[in-house]
Amino acid sequence: MGWLTRTPTRVLGEAAPRALGRVAQVILLATLLVTSLTLLAAPVSASSGFGALTADAVYGRQMTFRVTLGSTPERLELLLRFGGDDNTFVAPVRPAGGAATYVWDAAQQYVTPNTRITYRWRATSAGIVSLSPEGTLVYADNRPGLDWHSTQLGEATVHWYGGAEAQAREFGALAASGARSAEGLLGHDLAGPVDIFVYDSRADFFGALGPGAREWTGAATFPNIRTIFMWLGGGPPSYLRTAVVHEVTHVVFYDATNNPYHDPARWLNEGLARWSERQSADQERRIVASETSQGLFSFEALTGQFPIGERGSSLSYAEGATMVDMIARQYGRGAIARIATAYRTGATDEEALRAGTGRAAADLYAAYFGQYGTAVPKPISPEPLLPAAAGGRGSTNAQPPAPTASPSPTAPRPVADPISWALLLAVGMGGAALVSGALWLRRRAGRRGAP
Ligand SMILES: [Zn+2]
Numbered sequence: 429m430g431w432l433t434r435t436p437t438r439v440l441g442e443a444a445p446r447a448l449g450r451v452a453q454v455i456l457l458a459t460l461l462v463t464s465l466t467l468l469a470a471p472v473s474a475s476s477g478f479g480a481l482t483a484d485a486v487y488g489r490q491m492t493f494r495v496t497l498g499s500t501p502e503r504l505e506l507l508l509r510f511g512g513d514d515n516t517f518v519a520p521v522r523p524a525g526g527a528a529t530y531v532w533d534a535a536q537q538y539v540t541p542n543t544r545i546t547y548r549w550r551a552t553s554a555g556i557v558s559l560s561p562e563g564t565l566v567y568a569d570n571r572p573g574l575d576w577h578s579t580q581l582g583e584a585t586v587h588w589y590g591g592a593e594a595q596a597r598e599f600g601a602l603a604a605s606g607a608r609s610a611e612g613l614l615g616h617d618l619a620g621p622v623d624i625f626v627y628d629s630r631a632d633f634f635g636a637l638g639p640g641a642r643e644w645t646g647a648a649t650f651p652n653i654r655t656i657f658m659w660l661g662g663g664p665p666s667y668l669r670t671a672v673v674h675e676v677t678h679v680v681f682y683d684a685t686n687n688p689y690h691d692p693a694r695w696l697n698e699g700l701a702r703w704s705e706r707q708s709a710d711q712e713r714r715i716v717a718s719e720t721s722q723g724l725f726s727f728e729a730l731t732g733q734f735p736i737g738e739r740g741s742s743l744s745y746a747e748g749a750t751m752v753d754m755i756a757r758q759y760g761r762g763a764i765a766r767i768a769t770a771y772r773t774g775a776t777d778e779e780a781l782r783a784g785t786g787r788a789a790a791d792l793y794a795a796y797f798g799q800y801g802t803a804v805p806k807p808i809s810p811e812p813l814l815p816a817a818a819g820g821r822g823s824t825n826a827q828p829p830a831p832t833a834s835p836s837p838t839a840p841r842p843v844a845d846p847i848s849w850a851l852l853l854a855v856g857m858g859g860a861a862l863v864s865g866a867l868w869l870r871r872r873a874g875r876r877g878a879p
Pocket of ligand 1: 675701844
């Protein structure tokens with residue numbers, strides 16, 4: 429028997445697949461909106477038509493959803509929701525022989541492993557809409573050779589394969605204590621448990637992160653599915669121990685600031701995570717001081733993605749951590765929790781900083797750069813485009829092309845952090861650290877037979 433539930437009123441395009449092309453998204457969305465608008469007016473009734481629901485998946489290849497049907501409806505659709513996303517993906521399915529099957533091509537449309545997918549079938553006949561019960565599929569990374577084991581430590585469940593049990597258990601314990609510290613700092617508890625997957629090889633790790641991952645990624649967090657991916661090759665053990673605390677702080681930060689309007693400033697997210705590694709920013713203060721002569725970054729320039737490149741990346745993390753440290757020292761740790769609370773209720777970056785410190789963001793920025801004896805960085809104006817480049821028409825009056833108003837759904841993005849050697853090179857630490865890091869990498873490469 430189906431549930432007596434109204435047709436969902438909010439039906440948007442794909443939620444999790446990041447590889448779906450823009451054109452495909454628009455076509456899909458248009459189809460779905462027409463479908464949903466048609467159905468909004470339809471009455472909803474009980475269904476006696478749904479039999480057993482099943483779903484299974486082969487990671488990186490496909491997800492398969494099946495249902496048996498007592499009768500053949502005029503229209504049948506599969507409704508999918510990915511992780512914590514509110515959007516619903518609607519796929520028309522043609523029944524055959526008293527059953528229906530829908531196959532999601534996961535080789536073409538990447539889905540992050542450990543995503544929990546809820547699904548239900550929707551049948552329409554003679555204007556009557558009926559919904560099946562809801563099923564759940566966890567899209568596990570079940571690639572051959574990954575014989576996963578797991579254990580729970582506090583709010584953290586750590587998963588490992590091969591011979592990584594000791595390291596994984598240590599990560600789990602560190603994540604559990606790191607989460608407690610971050611909860612205290614941010615004044616907000618985790619909204620649910622966190623999963624940590626520990627990958628041994630680079631190929632396995634990047635196979636989990638999917639096609640969009642930057643090649644320098646050493647650890648990544650998908651806060652929306654409360655999942656952290658660690659790579660044992662991301663750095664020496666000391667780095668990995670701090671990295672897992674860093675990553676779990678991202679999940680607590682996500683919960684503490686979650687709102688339907690916007691992501692908090694990136695420098696604050698990364699700065700808090702970096703600061704939490706050692707509960708200080710002493711190392712980062714030295715980095716900022718050493719880079720002052722070459723020019724620091726404005727905080728307004730660090731609200732979205734960080735610059736790519738060693739100096740840009742290193743300095744961005746360092747400025748974030750030192751700003752967090754300055755706020756915590758001058759306004760008390762409670763200021764961090766007040767900032768998070770403000771974000772959670774929809775504040776802008778400026779409003780959140782004022783709620784936390786009582787001071788305008790511009791004043792905070794000025795005080796920050798004043799510590800390093802520099803003025804607040806000024807925006808750099810772009811060079812004007814040549815007429816030919818702007819419009820290709822050789823006319824100075826050429827209008828720039830209007831933006832395409834395409835309702836592209838937001839795919840979940842990970843918070844990705846660089847591997848440790850890139851940081852070591854970037855911050856110019858002592859030769860001993862570099863040598864030991866290089867030796868460690870070489871030893872590891874020899875052991876794994878991989879770069
Ligand atoms: Zn991070």
